[in-house]
Amino acid sequence: MVYQFLEKNKNLSTEAVIYGEDKITYKELFRKSSLLGRKLSGEATDTIIICIPNNIYYVVSYFSILACDKIVYPISSLSKQDEVISAIERTGSNVILCTHDYYEQLKAMCQNSNIKIICVDNETLYDSNTDDLESICYVESKINDTCVLLNTSGSTDIHKIVMLTQKNIMTNCTDWVEGALDTSTHGKVLIAMPACTSFGTVVITTCVLLGWTIVFMPSFFNSATLLQTIGKEEITHLICIGSMLNILASDVAKLGPSNYNSLKFIGIGGNKAVPETMKIMMKYFPEVGLSPGYGITEATCIVSGIHPDISRNNKELFYEKIHSAGKPYRNSNVKIDNREGMPNSTGEILIGGSIVMKGYYNNTQATKAALNNGYLHTGDIGYFDEDGYLYVVGRIKNIIKSGGYTVFSEEIEAALQNSGMVKEAYAYGIPDPILDEKIIVDVIPIDGAINVLDIEEYCLQHLAKYKIPSKIQFVSDIKKTKNGKIQRKVYTLNE
Structure with a gap:
């Protein structure tokens, strides 16, 4: 089962996770996950929510929940109160794992709920003299048991929650290893995307399967910090979304030469990197294998990809297939x-x-x-x-892919229609070279006294940052079908 990926590497002194100056070995990761798992095993709920940004304690929390055969439900640490409450109500969970930076915020959000909030960076949780860590918590799972819940977008009652099984995750990880990764040398993998996504989940699990080192960015994404981290930590694999790579490609020439010889692989998910971006990266990183692909949370994550050897060894073929999502994995x-x-x-x-x-x-x-x-x-x-x-x-679905996140149009529309300021709303995406798609909303205000600034302020308070529209425009009419539904066009990616 997935937890046994970690158990297999429990005696390794290799660094398992690096976050800035903080580091944890596989031996210590196993110890902390096992001890926290023992404490969580006594909780009455089947599902435990993780609300932690990318750091060491996210990985500890993930494996501790799996250790006691409960279900992991990661949500964005950027979630607003409505989204946190929705996650609690929809799954029936009454336990949230967080770090101390988020404790007071979550406590205020959940003040009217019977929710237990556990700060997993409280080191007293891991005080124990026992050496028999396996016996204190691990519960054997079945291969078709649900082990992870993932949001198809971000939250509220509009989005769907995907149930992934032990078999789903194990299969997707081994497929990715077989179809894209060179396991002959140790990997240090920089994950420059949210851990709470399907791609983040599969990458973290795969690294632990292989005994590789996970590296998280010590701050929010920017090109200078990313390149500095690659050089300092001797990163071998960079995992990012297409929009991040688009930014990096536009900045790399300005940032000057440096030593990035350790980098051998760039995996691209979330949204597409534009072809020109990949050509620029091949110019500045000629020894790096690029592996763009296609994935969807409902299929665990990774469905297809271009093998990284092609961009290194057969540039003519790579350029020929540069608009593709590669070949399906096994x-x-x-x-x-x-x-x-x-x-x-x-x-x-x-x-x-x-x-x-x-x-x-x-x-x-x-x-x-x-x-x-x-x-x-x-x-x-x-x-x-x-x-x-x-x-x-x-x-043909009503979704917007923006900045690596998938957002349902109906989710934004419902939020605005609950504001008391909007009669009707139509949310959609338009192509953007950085975000993949910008979120635009056409709005029919409830009366003439409402202005755009009022609605923008409401969005800031009730929507996670990545769901906030880039533009809100007042319109007099929103076209409907014969059945009275919004007339949405089929979006073509090359438009």
Whole structure:
């Protein structure tokens, strides 16, 4: 099971996680996860919420919950009160793990709830004289048990919660190792994206499977800090979202030369890096293998990718396939739902195999709609070329991919319509070279006294930062279908 990835490496003196000047070995990570797991095993809830930014204690919390056979539910540390309360109410959890920096904030958010908030960076939690750590907490799981819940967007009652099993996560990790990673040398992996996402979950778990070192950024993302961390920590693998790489590519020439010889691999997820970005990175990092791909939380995370050796050793082929999402990994059974069945024929991307989620948590109707005849209906439009490379060209779902996060249009619309200032709202994304998509909202105000600044202030108070619209514009009409629903266009990624 997933926890046994850590147990296998329990005696390693290798650094497991680095966060700034803070470090923890695998031996100590196992000790702390086991001791915290023992304490959590006595909690009545089946699901435990993690509300921790990227740091050592996120990883400790993740494995401690798995150790006692409970379900991990990570939420963004940027979550607002409405989102935290929604997470509690929808899962029935009454335990939140945090660090001391967030304790008072969470306590204020949950003051009217019967919630236990545990500061996992309180070192007294780990006081113990026992050496028999396995016997004090580990509970054997079954391979098809749900072990992780992940939000498909960010929160509130609009989004769905994906149930991933032990088998889902283990399979996706081993697929990624087989299809993209060179395990002949030790890896130091810089994760420059939120740990609470599906990609963050799979990368962390894979690193622990391999006994590699996880490195978190000591501050919010910026190019100078990222490159400094690569040099200082001798990073071998950089994992980031496409929009981050777009920023890095635009800054790397300005920041001057330095020693980044340790870097061998860049994995790109979340949203697409533009082709010009990847060409710039190949120029400045010629020995680095680039591995862009396609993933979706409902299929655990990683579905397909371009092998990193191609950008290093066959640039002509890489440039030819640069718009693609690579080839599906071993347990990603991908097909295109179209009548033609021929290469280059577009249709909805369907995914089968052991990486497909168990379903949506407490949402039978949505599960039946998404899982049909053994396949996940992704809502993404794509095609295979004659060489078996997958291309993702559009979407039929009402989602916005912005800055590596997936946000439901209806989620923002519902929040605004609950404000008392808005009669109708239509949220959508428009292409952006940095964020992938900017969030735009067309609004019909409830009366003439309402202004845009009032609505912007409401968004700041009730939406997580990454969901706040880049632009709010007042309109007199929002087009509807014959059934009275908002007339949303099918978004094409190349528009």
